[in-house]
Amino acid sequence: MSTVILLAVTGVGLGAIYFLVACGLSLIYGLMGVLNFAHGVFLSLGAFLGLEVAQLLGASTWTGFAVSLLVGALAGAVFAAATERILVQRLYNRHIEQVLVTVGLGLAAVALFDGIWGTDPRFPRGPSWLGETTGVAGASIPNVVFIAIVSAAAVLASIVLFLKHTRYGMIIRAGVENRSMVTALGIDVRTAFTLVFTIGGAAAGIGGVLASHHFGYVSPMLGQTLLIFAFIVTVIGGLGSLIGAAVASVLVALLQQFANFYLWGTGDFAVVVLLALVLLTRPSGLMGRKA
């Protein structure tokens, strides 16, 4: 029983990290129809800068950890906003080219990180509490899992509040629903484009700092590895659906954890099979709108 609880809670923790990457992807796709292949490098940049800042301020203090989360979010947000303004916006409405540009940026940025921080993984240190475990019904859960879950829940809640209760949130929701109508009403959707990139980048940056503690390392490839699972999550959840992404993240991560433990390490395959099944039965994903 304690094994099941351990797997379930760590699964939700992994799902939290997937969600932090996938929510940005899903929002960006929903509003702009762009599949952002550079999303993983927002995460890696957040993780690396967070690590550097934490080392400057003392890695084992809570201040250092909190500031590293903040810096990670900022780094992701700034990088993402710059990407949107400089590269993506110039290719307005040319979706394939927009995807290609993000692919190129992903390649170039990973290579640049290789050059700056080296290809070998680096190991972040955090407050000692993060490395300890807490007993839940007989299972000892690593504390970093709780931080991941709480942060992802906070990010989800703030994005939902932002979308529901602010003017720009309304524009974004309306844009996802029907972009040409919003444009026809005289609203400049481009600000909304930059905004979703910024929000997605910030979430990915936070995800980067948390992922570095969760997996225990940072490497230039970390982001792109997580990105593939985030893609799967967004497709299963339904492209453009935030809640769908949240549900699918947890589902995918749980499936992965349980299959890895009970089905001889076949977690990654189970996820691909789930993807195939979802696509065959519901091509638009669990919560996506009918195409």
Add this chain to the structure above:
Amino acid sequence: MTAMNTRGTEQVVQDKVAAMRHAARPPEGGPGASGLRSRLPGLVVPVGLVVLLACLPLLDLSLPGVLPGATYTPGTLHLLALAMVMAGAALSYHLLFGVAGLLSFGHALYFGLGAYGLGIVMEGLGLGLVPAAVLVLVVGLVMATLLGAVSLQVTGIPFAMVTLAFAQAGFVLVRKNPGKLTGGEEGLRLPTDYVPDWLVGVADTRNLYWVALAALVLAFAVVTWVQRSRAGHVAEAVRENELRVQVLGMRPFLVKLAIFVAASVIASGMGMVHLLLNSGAVPHTLSAEFTISLLLMVVLGGVGSRWGAVAGAFVYVVLSQRLAVLAQSSAIDDLPAVLRIPLSEPMFILGTIFILVVMFLPGGLAALGLRVRALFSRRAAAPPEDRSGTPGALVQEDDQQR
């Protein structure tokens, strides 16, 4: 946007007409037989190029800065052979992306299947090179049909992600080393006992070079044939307007599947040559980065152009090798860190070039070639028209070139 659509529709109509003419033609005539004579002058350059490439191992030419040594040296031949293998793979990707408009991020799966499959079949079943190759091609055909049928349930970006997921599953499988078949991270070594002696060893690099050249020529011929077949025409029409093709009473799914399978089988074939050339296979050949490098080559060369795909592959392979050499040189080492770090990463430079091509040169090298030609010819009065950058527009131009 509207202009692009009308042009797309015209293209559909043209293709439909072409397909109908094709069907109306008496079967014994055979496609191409009548047009062969008129096409003969156009064949001079490609045939000359192939003959020149075939003679390179016997010549002592050097291109300092481009090739690592004289053309008869094994190092140079290996680099050129690698470029030819990648050009063949890029051609198969062109069939998917340029012709059918299918953006796949999992094409490496079939390339890796060829490389790993051939090694495993030879070692495991004790088959000779040729029977093993045939068996692997059949396996590739079956697998592409099954996975293609699932992936083609969706289109556009979801299709890209599904193919990516399948390839990722293959990548993970190969790295896990099930039953000690694939060699895990280390990769698979070529079982040399089952390969003819003249294809093994550094001294025989030129034989491998000729094999790679033959494979590239074959791939080019097959891709040309598929593209000019009825399936190719309908696939182009589907890319431009799927609904319309459906209304015309054709089945886009089957056509797309046929193109997907053809591209996958060609990729498997090139993967096998890659195994022979590198005396082994590594997990990288199944990775998403590998597919992305194929995409890079096709876009660099110009989406929709066969020659572009080949040129893009050569530029990519040679450039990444030369940039890696440059990164080691002292000229780079002495620079300040701000310049040294970016310049010593070949992928950073290639990625940047790629972004610039996508943003400022939508037709890639092929469009550049056309512009240069237009500059030199008398017909400069009609400059290359405004390029919308869709595969459709570019393929149309490729067709006009014939």
